[in-house]
């Protein structure tokens with residue numbers, strides 16, 4: 329059974345009577361224990377996809393399954409329960425992930441409230457993000473980078489089935505970033521946690537098992553084991569990666585030549 333399955337997901341925001349199509353027909357299947365780096369330019373729809381996977385948004389169209397459960401069929405109470413027991417999330421702004429007046433250790437313990445508090449896990453997580461001697465410090469008095477590391481510990485407090493993280497290393501130096509990467513990979517190996525991580529950090533994308541690139545609201549490309557692939561979309565559409573735009577600029581005409589195992593595109597209007 330897939331950990332995540334998106335089938336034709338569309339997300340449309342309406343702001344001041346203007347509609348923004350943030351995601352269009354996203355199909356995506358992620359296996360249990362996969363660690364996925366979600367890449368793409370600013371405004372491509374990465375955070376939107378993360379929020380949908382977290383159940384914080386309901387899609388305008390399309391269907392989403394988490395561990396075989398169709399999220400759209402859950403009422404709010406069941407969805408809240410699934411979120412607190414199955415999903416760990418790191419939001420983009422570090423301060424939004426923690427409760428400022430609680431200590432670091434209390435923040436991690438609080439995230440375990442839906443299950444049983446496991447003090448050893450609290451200590452272990454804090455140590456592994458390099459905050460072992462800061463357990464008693466109020467989260468509100470920590471730096472942005474410390475809060476970001478604490479946020480990862482909070483998100484993993486419950487050994488979630490699904491970890492969703494939006495730029496979890498954006499405020500970290502290489503050493504702290506490496507700790508966070510290790511923690512995510514370990515969670516996948518030890519607990520079978522599936523991770524989807526929005527990132528611009530090359531160290532993160534290279535360390536995870538798969539990359540998925542969103543461009544203009546669609547899954548345009550994927551990478552596995554260092555090899556990059558374009559994804560043929562629903563209507564047969566393929567996005568030409570930006571690094572080839574000088575050969576085949578958007579709007580240019582091309583001839584399709586079939587070959588044994590695919591097609592070749594050749595520009596005709598030069």
Ligand SMILES: Nc1ncnc2c1ncn2[C@@H]1O[C@H](COP(=O)(O)OP(=O)(O)OP(=O)(O)O)[C@@H](O)[C@H]1O
Nearest residue numbers: 341342343348350369370371372373374375376377
């Ligand atoms: N609440 C909202 N209301 C209206 N439009 C929104 C809202 N949230 C996002 N958008 C728009 O949806 C599109 C996708 O946004 P999203 O934040 O998902 O992109 P992103 O790839 O995460 O970008 P970034 O890397 O800059 O965080 C953008 O055009 C954005 O302006």
